[in-house]
Amino acid sequence: MTGVKHMKWWGWGVDGVAFHYEDKPRFAPFVLEKVGLDITTPGRQPLQFDELTVPASQLTEDLRGQLREIVGEDQVVTEDLERVVHAKGKSVRDLVRIRAGKLGRVPDVVVYPGSHEEVQSLVKFAVDNDLVLIPFGGGSNIAGSLEAPLNEQRTIISVDLGRLDQVLSLDDDAGLATIQAGAQGPDLEEQLNRRGWTLGHFPDSFTHSTLGGWVATRSSGMQSDKYGDIADITRGLRMATPEGTLELRPLPSTSTGPSVREMVLGSEGRLGIITEVTVQVHRVPEVREIQAYFFPSFAAGIRAMHDIARSEAQVTVSRVSDDRETAFSFATQKQSKGMSKYVTAGLMKFLEARGWDIDQLAMSFIGFEGSKSHVTRQKAMVKALIAPHGGFGVGQGPGALYDQKKFDTPYIRDFLLDRGAAADVSETAAPWSKLKPLYDGVIAAAEKAMAEVEREGYIMCHLSHSYHSGACLYFTFAIADDSPDVLQRYDVLKRAVQEAFIAGGGTLSHHHAVGVEHSPWMEADISPVGVQMISSLFNGVDPKQNLNPGKVVHTGQPGISVLSDEQ
């Protein structure tokens, strides 16, 4: 009907694609050793959709009729499956709850507008009738930005931007493309590639997230060291707001007061619905390579990434994993393929002869793009920069493999959930001087939390983006717990990680946004006055809170985590 495809209602990605361990001989032993979980036993099956109890839609026939007037008859959908798919994002909290049939406050209707004007009409309609609008892009959010407040009494409309997926125009001279907000990563990149251009924005969610979602959550991608975060890439936009259309013309830079562009970035639907974005695009480069390197420790790898960031080298990717994530990466390799061939007895002997502690091994990926001569020169510069830190190159093989597989990682989460482990990610950014102490603080806090909840668990990390003054640290953590109230213990771990970010001088989130998962610590991150400034903006634009209420700014008791509310 609407033509818009969605992810599985109960998990990541598309039907028929899943993680398999059988061809990865080191994986099952790794999980058994690290968290005591035997994953070779058959996984639990999630509920079937028809076993769910889906609350009835509150949409009145009158409102339905008016919505049909706005977007057309076929684009107003109240089927249970559609409503459930639009009820949440894909955080582990979302997945655990939805698999247990705890659906929370499900939207009453899903609409699929076909133009900016229809979106603008929906916003006016919602405000005039005191309804709630929640914009929906690819549905990949993991910060709770998509779920309605549990106690929301008003009719909730999920506005799916899926039909707005076109590159509308391309300014070949300036390198600016105007693209509809509902365009998903692969689709928009293909539309640009066809004309010789690339956006260069590749978040891990790339295959199932949208341009509008990236802007609304301040996304960052694998190659943002070169192309910039979405905040840098976004030069202009259109947003439907209660007062009409916000139009920001594409500008390279401006000094016209507080930046409205930077108010829309990260606004998570609280100011309106983004319908079009004008982004800067680049010519597809002649050469693109991701090289792998080994470092004797994560600390050495961090120092090397810092030296690269402040050098004259211009890399496109700077990533280094801690020893824990390096071990995990080795464990997920297929036999005799990819990087496993490097992890031979021979290599180990070689490294031990160099005095390396193999358990401390840190794997790094560094990306290069541009003309052949540029890439050659950059690689030589990087080689010289990393040598003092003990780093050395192991070729393109592992990087190419990582590059192909990087978007498949979320499937592992569903596999583990089926087998009794809850895993998710949290990331931060901090000045270079604070990274290593912050990392140590997070690891210690996570281990303390696991001990506290008496569950085995695992936490690992990589540095994912570098800036002149600091970098992003990206943590993945899991606890082995197959009880129905796993989230109570998972939340203890999540909270420990977030609080260690703040204590270590880092931010709550580098690119996953705030939603409701991180709002309890907003005052700690940007100070109470900063939160008041954001609230002033939200309250001025949307005084009745019709637009995705409850996100970004924590509306309950300060310091009381909404994470404790399991539904």
Add this chain to the structure above:
Amino acid sequence: MTGVKHMKWWGWGVDGVAFHYEDKPRFAPFVLEKVGLDITTPGRQPLQFDELTVPASQLTEDLRGQLREIVGEDQVVTEDLERVVHAKGKSVRDLVRIRAGKLGRVPDVVVYPGSHEEVQSLVKFAVDNDLVLIPFGGGSNIAGSLEAPLNEQRTIISVDLGRLDQVLSLDDDAGLATIQAGAQGPDLEEQLNRRGWTLGHFPDSFTHSTLGGWVATRSSGMQSDKYGDIADITRGLRMATPEGTLELRPLPSTSTGPSVREMVLGSEGRLGIITEVTVQVHRVPEVREIQAYFFPSFAAGIRAMHDIARSEAQVTVSRVSDDRETAFSFATQKQSKGMSKYVTAGLMKFLEARGWDIDQLAMSFIGFEGSKSHVTRQKAMVKALIAPHGGFGVGQGPGALYDQKKFDTPYIRDFLLDRGAAADVSETAAPWSKLKPLYDGVIAAAEKAMAEVEREGYIMCHLSHSYHSGACLYFTFAIADDSPDVLQRYDVLKRAVQEAFIAGGGTLSHHHAVGVEHSPWMEADISPVGVQMISSLFNGVDPKQNLNPGKVVHTGQPGISVLSDEQ
């Protein structure tokens, strides 16, 4: 007493420094030819200070006593000279009015706080007593950001940040310096240089502007192509607000909702008073060079700058003047020095032999920094990139001269004012594809305006900053008019230029801010909804408009220019 030095009350810069034409043999003939003005006649003397009628201070003894409690007895100043110096910035409108004794609404008192805590107390005090606070840095603003509304009845306090001028801390590892907001360019740069670092921020106002002022107005500097605009450089800050202190910890990047950092940038005192800024700093480079190039036309120069911006070259300065500004530059050269030696009959013959129209000649400066090998390579890349556009290098001489003299240009304005010409600058930024048509539109609009007001005038331009998707065009314009109501005609010209910016797809201001000079066109630039969003923020933080009222957001009739109010 306070130890804080100020610029001349009636003009730019320090006493004893002025522009002289006598050693520049081509200057007087140039001005005579272009605007029919004989500058060799003695200039008019501005009023003496004691000829001014300075409105009495409204400060009550009670308020004076309370202010002394906050900042100390010596730091509360009501002398006329101090109050007049703090009444305005240094736009040509400011200078014309102040030289004519039209002082407008002069602040009732100037205070010099010595700490963040004192500034915070001042903000609370002003809100509690319904007073008006206007923060003052170096006083170099040219957008009307410093003047009080003419009809302001409340007591006005100018808060001079001049005593807050220290580099408080320097994180040598991360490259982050925390600096007090009142530090002026040369002073803070010297404090950093002493320790091997540079901020790399060199606006034309550098010698008389402050870090806090740069942040409050979204400044940009000559080397921002490398170091970024002040918005990129600013990583954290402290601001005293009515609700207490806003604390933004230094972060390389974050996704915690709408950016509060980007709300403070460009806020021109309307949200509070910035007291400390944490900026990213860089190691002083091994080599720093500014090379000069000639292009056969401004259009060719623009295309060359675009090719450099989208190339793998990393230049620190990219600047090209139109034929009008190139001619002006030649006319301001001393005999036998700097670039005049290139403008010899021999060179002209050479260029004519290449088929160049000498009248179209466009001079360019391109900056390079870094290691020797890096600079050598970058220069070779630039040479290859500009050749297809007819560009060729003329060495370091002119660039070195420009580099030394670039901060002296504002003195010419006072010289011309004394002799019956009003000159000022306006700058915009737009996508590359729109630059040349925008430029043509501005020139045509300015010439039409000059014809309309029946005055001879001159307008010239340079491209001053390059970005991936566009660039800044910086216009200087003058009209020959020595009548007392010169501003009525100057405003026609200024308005024509600003409206041509908007019509051509450019922004109102790239780095001079909004103040009251540009607020009439804010809705045209960022759309009415954008203005409403900024207003929501201002009204939420400062509901009684105690903080620098009337700036950024135009509070009168939409579309009615405040420029028509001469006082």
